[in-house]
Amino acid sequence: MDRIYLSSPHMSPHERALLLDAFDSNWIAPLGPHVDAIEKEFAAVVGAGEAVALSSGTAALHLAMILLGVGPGDEVLTSTLTFAATANAITYVGATPVFIDSDRDTWNMDPRLLADELHACARRKKLPKAVVVVDLYGQCADYEPIREACSRYDVPIVEDAAEALGATYDGQAAGTFGELGAFSFNGNKIITTSGGGMLVCQRSDWAQRARFLATQARDPAPHYQHSEIGYNYRMSNLLAAVGRGQLRVLEERVSQRRANYDFYRRNLGDVPGIAFMPEHPRSRSTRWLTCITVEPTEFGATRENIRLAMNAENIESRPTWKPMHLQPVFSGCRVRGGAVAEQIFEQGLCLPSGSNLTEEDRLRVADIVCTVGGCTPATLDARAALLPKRRAA
Numbered sequence: 001m002d003r004i005y006l007s008s009p010h011m012s013p014h015e016r017a018l019l020l021d022a023f024d025s026n027w028i029a030p031l032g033p034h035v036d037a038i039e040k041e042f043a044a045v046v047g048a049g050e051a052v053a054l055s056s057g058t059a060a061l062h063l064a065m066i067l068l069g070v071g072p073g074d075e076v077l078t079s080t081l082t083f084a085a086t087a088n089a090i091t092y093v094g095a096t097p098v099f100i101d102s103d104r105d106t107w108n109m110d111p112r113l114l115a116d117e118l119h120a121c122a123r124r125k126k127l128p129k130a131v132v133v134v135d136l137y138g139q140c141a142d143y144e145p146i147r148e149a150c151s152r153y154d155v156p157i158v159e160d161a162a163e164a165l166g167a168t169y170d171g172q173a174a175g176t177f178g179e180l181g182a183f184s185f186n187g188n189k190i191i192t193t194s195g196g197g198m199l200v201c202q203r204s205d206w207a208q209r210a211r212f213l214a215t216q217a218r219d220p221a222p223h224y225q226h227s228e229i230g231y232n233y234r235m236s237n238l239l240a241a242v243g244r245g246q247l248r249v250l251e252e253r254v255s256q257r258r259a260n261y262d263f264y265r266r267n268l269g270d271v272p273g274i275a276f277m278p279e280h281p282r283s284r285s286t287r288w289l290t291c292i293t294v295e296p297t298e299f300g301a302t303r304e305n306i307r308l309a310m311n312a313e314n315i316e317s318r319p320t321w322k323p324m325h326l327q328p329v330f331s332g333c334r335v336r337g338g339a340v341a342e343q344i345f346e347q348g349l350c351l352p353s354g355s356n357l358t359e360e361d362r363l364r365v366a367d368i369v370c371t372v373g374g375c376t377p378a379t380l381d382a383r384a385a386l387l388p389k390r391r392a393a
């Protein structure tokens with residue numbers, strides 16, 4: 001059986017044409033017309049004033065910390081349920097992350113716990129320098145109360161929208177809810193440049209400074225002169241060409257990922273012990289990854305049993321993120337709450353969710369989940385629709 005991946009790259013004919021254009025024009029060297037173009041196109045897609053094309057989402061987060069003046073001795077509040085890059089970027093500037101638990105309704109940062117932590121910080125007379133809010137698995141956090149709490153204490157927000165390009169909250173695009181937003185185009189994201197990222201903001205002076213820092217902080221002089229420490233963080237022209245092609249099919253990719261979720265939901269939604277990551281009423285998730293939780297006593301097996309059974313059938317699935325407050329490297333950091341994220345980690349599984357999955361792939365996945373739990377899929381509509389095609393093949 002062919003391997004089914006968790007989330008593999010999905011190219012359209014546009015990417016090939018644009019990549020060849022970049023190649024044939026000999027703009028192989030860093031920067032070039034495709035970088036300028038992707039910045040404009042990306043800013044228009046998400047409705048941001050400015051976009052800066054970078055080598056990774058992690059680079060975008062790092063530059064966001066620098067732009068906000070975060071430094072040694074500062075604290076930065078962030079979601080505990082996330083990928084390590086979010087918290088790592090905070091440490092790159094010498095600051096300390098403080099972790100906030102998830103809200104059950106979104107799996108994202110709990111706005112009440114954030115407000116409590118900000119209140120406690122204010123009483124200690126040490127407010128955090130920033131709050132990095134993560135939009136997990138394709139869904140925006142609950143921004144109205146989060147923004148309210150942060151503006152009460154005048155603390156800026158950085159939105160880590162690495163996993164949420166294409167998502168909205170109250171119709172507004174992910175990545176635009178903070179002073180700065182970060183996106184990732186790594187290989188498993190909803191669109192990819194193989195590796196890359198984008199920093200967005202409204203302020204053009206910040207965008208200019210981000211471009212300056214990302215190109216080794218070179219002063220304007222004919223020789224190489226530097227008055228500040230810089231970074232090699234710019235996106236290459238070749239990768240920007242690929243990204244422009246991917247951007248054109250973003251909406252299609254969102255629909256395809258949401259269709260995966262709909263399929264799994266239809267076929268596994270009634271299985272006892274299986275629950276899906278909730279979609280907040282104000283949010284439109286991209287369902288970048290379809291995530292389930294498995295309650296072992298009701299289901300009759302654990303999420304690890306499912307993961308191993310899938311692995312034996314050449315299917316990739318992945319436990320949900322291990323919370324940062326449980327990571328050995330962050331063991332000394334403060335955490336507010338934590339039990340919700342811990343439970344999501346213990347019971348959570350990300351199912352194969354690529355926009356290029358076939359109906360047959362999704363059936364294989366749903367079949368295994370049902371077999372492990374000793375039940376039958378709630379609906380057989382998809383299987384019935386497939387049968388004639390299988391016979392014909």
Ligand SMILES: Cc1ncc(COP(=O)(O)O)c(C=O)c1O
Pocket residue numbers: 055056057058059082083085086134160162163183184185186196197
């Ligand atoms: C939540 C989150 N933040 C940051 C990143 C880092 O992005 P990149 O891999 O492009 O550096 C990722 C994914 O890789 C992510 O999932």
